[in-house]
Amino acid sequence: MMDIDTGIDDSLELLYLLSSPDAEIVGIASTAGNVPAAQVAANNLALLDLCRAPEIEVALGAAEPLAIPLRTTEDxxxxxGIGYAELPPSARTLSTLSAAELWVERVRAHPGEIxxxxxxPLTNLALAxxxxxxxxxxxxRLVIMGGAFNHPGNTTPTNEWNVYVDPEATKEVYDAFSVAANRPIVCALDITETIEMRPDHLVRLAERAGSLxxxxxxxxxxxxxxxxxxxPIVRYLLDAVRFYFDFHHHLDLGYLAHMHDPFAAAVALDHELARVRPATVDVELAGxxxxxxxxxxxxxxxxREPNADIVVGTDPARFFDRLIDRIGEYARSVYPPATH
Incomplete structure (x- = not known):
């Protein structure tokens, strides 16, 4: 079950899961964050069209965080939300359930499986x-991309974006999951800012797809x-990620893009990609x-007992090899290269 605020790197997360034979997406909750919830939902439906994906239930999430006005990050x-890329509107329809209702319906129908x-932001999960x-x-199990621990924030000196948008929801989730048999796995900026996509990665992906x-x-x-x-999938990726490269370059971080969300997706499918350390996590609401x-x-x-397994180590090269192989092969299968 995905809860996503699509988003450039979020769209690669969706592509990664669609391209993974060990993944079955049982629902997509569209969360307000990078762009408003309605735009997130439109992006999700359009990406499913681009990938000629089967019908997957996509639900519209809450328009606002729990306690504060919504802040988005079109810059x-x-x-x-998809960089320089443009996707036509989808004819697919949204679920009649809200995102929170879809969460509840799915976990009740498949207890212990999802x-x-x-x-x-964790707004929809908190409402669920x-x-x-x-x-x-x-x-x-729950896998979260969010937070910053022994690392600077990317929105304020102490804040990661997803938590910044709805800190009340983040605290509600960590408090609630203190009772979970398996602690949530948390991919925070400490690790996701080491997942640096560079132009060579896109070259390799295009070659794997047979795109010219x-x-x-x-x-x-x-x-x-x-x-x-x-x-078309490679063309989308190049136009979307180019914007992300430009953004990081303008911040003097290099001509690269942090692939926060696809990494979290890879960890959700294969916990062996991550080295974790247990900790008790809480969220500051008054500072x-x-x-x-x-x-x-x-x-x-x-x-207090630990309520999270925080990712403290990984092998970025291994992750990118997997992402390139999966999405490249998937793009080739959806749009086979022309033969002469």
Whole structure:
């Protein structure tokens, strides 16, 4: 069960899961975050069209966080959340259930079977917990992309974006999952900012897909450059990720893009990709400078049991090999190269 605020790297997460034979997406909750919830939902439906995917239930999430106004980040992800890419509106229809209701319906129907994957603000999951307090026991496992522990924030000096958008929801989720048999796995900025996509990765992906011409995006490309790739999925990726490269480049981080959300998806499918350390996590809601900060008690000073397994190590090259193989092969299968 995905809960996602699509989003450039979120869209690669969706592609990764669609391309993974060991994944079955049982539902997609569209969460307000990178862009408003209605745009997130539209992006999800359009991406399913692009991938010629079977029908997957997509639900519209809450329009606003639990206690504060919504803040979005089009400067990071583009006016529609997918960078320079453009996708036609989908004819697919949204679920009649809200995102919170879809969470509850799915876990009740499949107790102990579903892995939840949250890569946006936790608003919808918090609302689902209010509807079904047993949700932590009904899920097989929860994987979260969010937070920053021994690492600077990417939104304020102490805040990661997903938590910043709805810190109250984040705290409700961590408090509720203190009773879960399997602790949530948390992919925070400490690890996801080591997952650096670079132009070479896109070259390799295009080659794997058999897409021509094989293009290399660069900071020296003219403004408004767009891909001419023959494969529509590769063309989408180049136009979306180019915006993300440009954003990071403008922040003097290099011509690269942090692939926060696809990494969390990979961990959800294969926990062996991640080295974890248990900790008790709580969220600061009152601090003048630190509101929204995620705080980890690594050594038990609070006297509370750990409620999270925080990812502290991985092999980024291994992750990218897997992402390139899966999405590249998937793009080739959905849009086979022309033969002459």
């Amino acid at each position: 990071t992800h583009g006016p529609h 892995v939840g994957l949250c890569t946006g 917990l209010r509807l079904e307090p047993e949700l932590p026991r009904l899920l097989r 011409p094989v293009e290399r995006v660069s900071e020296s490309d003219p403004a408004g450059a767009r891909s001419a790739a023959s494969n 003048t400078l630190t509101r929204g900060a995620t705080v980890a008690d690594w050594s038990g000073m609070w006297g």
